Structures are given as structure tokens and as C-alpha cells.
Amino acid sequence: MIGVLVSGGGTNLQALLDDGLPIVAVASNAAGAGALARAAAAGVATAVFPLESYADREARDGAMASWLAGEGVELVVLAGYMHLLTPPFLDTFSGRIVNVHPSLLPAFPGARAVEDQLAAGIAESGATVHLVDEGVDTGPVLAQERVPVLPGDDAESLHERIKSVEHRLLPRVVRELCAR
Ligand code: GRF
Numbered sequence: 001m002i003g004v005l006v007s008g009g010g011t012n013l014q015a016l017l018d019d020g021l022p023i024v025a026v027a028s029n030a031a032g033a034g035a036l037a038r039a040a041a042a043g044v045a046t047a048v049f050p051l052e053s054y055a056d057r058e059a060r061d062g063a064m065a066s067w068l069a070g071e072g073v074e075l076v077v078l079a080g081y082m083h084l085l086t087p088p089f090l091d092t093f094s095g096r097i098v099n100v101h102p103s104l105l106p107a108f109p110g111a112r113a114v115e116d117q118l119a120a121g122i123a124e125s126g127a128t129v130h131l132v133d134e135g136v137d138t139g140p141v142l143a144q145e146r147v148p149v150l151p152g153d154d155a156e157s158l159h160e161r162i163k164s165v166e167h168r169l170l171p172r173v174v175r176e177l178c179a180r
Pocket of ligand 1: 007008009010011012013035079080081100101102163166
């Protein structure tokens with residue numbers, strides 16, 4: 001059973017839902033995340049864990065991990081989740097957390113990966129699905145696919161092209177992990 005962490009619009013969450021994967025819980029750090037509406041529309045349990053409501057990041061992450069575990073979650077997918085995870089979360093789901101990132105990691109980690117790639121003038125970007133550790137977009141790579149950067153691209157057009165690849169790559173990798 002899969003839990004998904006989200007912060008944004010949730011197009012990757014939607015791809016996982018549309019693929020028919022067993023998603024039982026969706027958690028967010030942000031109450032306004034559009035992804036929460038997608039989860040609710042699919043009848044999936046949701047919960048919000050705003051940092052302001054907890055003493056510190058570890059306390060928030062511990063509460064989030066406990067909620068997911070209580071919902072029966074065995075595998076966690078970060079689908080546009082924009083906070084680093086701390087040991088109370090990482091230890092609960094050790095080796096069972098995957099992230100999707102809009103670059104060919106280890107190149108261009110971080111929250112501004114698409115903008116950074118355009119600024120660097122590279123001709124080829126990509127999408128990566130990887131296991132999560134305590135670092136910023138580090139952890140063993142599970143799958144990658146290349147995406148061209150086209151003349152005239154801005155951050156929005158390039159990100160949309162990358163996301164359309166993510167929407168194929170992420171469900172495929174998650175399905176393979178479920179079958180293990
Ligand atoms: C994706 O590009 C993902 O790689 C990155 O954040 C974006 C999330 O988009 N980590 P969405 O919320 O799934 O639409």
C-alpha cells in the first residue's frame with residue numbers, strides 16, 4: 001500500500017492514481033496544495049502537516065510518518081514534495097521512499113532544477129526516479145529518461161515536457177517496486 005507526499009498541483013499524483021496503483025493516503029505540508037483535491041476526488045484519505053503546527057521539523061515528520069503507517073502505508077512516493085525529510089520519517093520508511101525529480105540526477109538537484117538547467121544552457125534535460133536518503137535529491141537512481149531542451153523553451157514549457165515523461169516513468173517504477 002502506497003502513501004504519497006505532495007506540496008503542489010499533483011499531476012504526478014494523478015498519474016499514479018490513473019495507473020490504478022494502491023494509494024491509500026496522501027499527506028501534504030501545505031493546506032492549499034491542489035494535489036489534496038485530486039486525492040479527495042479519488043476517495044483517498046488526506047492529511048495536512050504544516051510545519052507551524054509542530055515544535056520542529058522532526059516532530060512534524062514523526063507525526064506524518066505515524067499517520068501514514070497507521071493508514072497501512074508500506075511504500076512512500078514523494079510527488080512534488082518540497083521539504084527535506086528528517087530521520088523520524090526516513091527511519092520509519094527506510095529504503096522505501098522514492099522521489100521524482102525534473103533533471104538527470106546527479107546533475108541539477110534542488111528546488112529550482114528547471115530554471116538552473118535553462119540558465120546553464122544545456123541541450124538535454126530529463127526525469128529521474130530515485131530512492132530517498134537524507135540529502136537533497138541524492139540516493140540511488142532507479143530510472144531516468146532524457147528530455148530535449150528546445151530553442152525558445154522557458155521554465156514552463158520545459159517543465160511541462162519533463163512532467164509528461166515523469167507521468168509515464170514514475171508509475172512504471174512504483175509498479176515495479178510493488179512487485180518486488
Ligand atoms: C515535478 O516536476 C517533480 O519532478 C518535482 O516537482 C514537480 C511536481 O509536479 N519534484 P506535480 O505537483 O506532480 O504536478
